[in-house]
Amino acid sequence: MHAGQWRVEIFLSEEEDRTHAVARLHTAAGELTADGTARRNPADRDVPEIGDELAAARALSALAHRLLETVAEDIEGVTRRPVRLDS
Known part of the structure; x- marks a missing residue:
């Protein structure tokens, strides 16, 4: 059994009408990082939580894609065959 x-x-950081998020995954094997950004339309109300949520969601989505790419590379390294992983 493996655990x-x-x-x-x-x-999260905010500057003017932009919110930037960095998602960082820490594992025993190392670290992966990805970014996401949200931009508020100047005509919209200023609701910081929405910008935080959108930027974080985009960063997490990018992180998930980076993790899938890493998994594919790891599998190819073991099998010595091309791999395609569907998300």
């Missing part, structure tokens, strides 16, 4: 724990951190 483990991975940790994801999300760092």
Whole structure:
């Protein structure tokens, strides 16, 4: 049986009408990082939580894609055959 724990951190910053998120995945094997950005239309109300949520969602989505790419590379390294993973 195998058990483990991975940790994801999300760092948020805001500048003018933009919110930026960095999602960082920590595993025993290393770390993966991805970014996401949200931009508020100047005509919209300023609701910081929405920008945070959208930027974080985009960063997590990008992180998931990076993880799938890493898995494909790892499988190819073991099997020595091309791999295509569908999300």
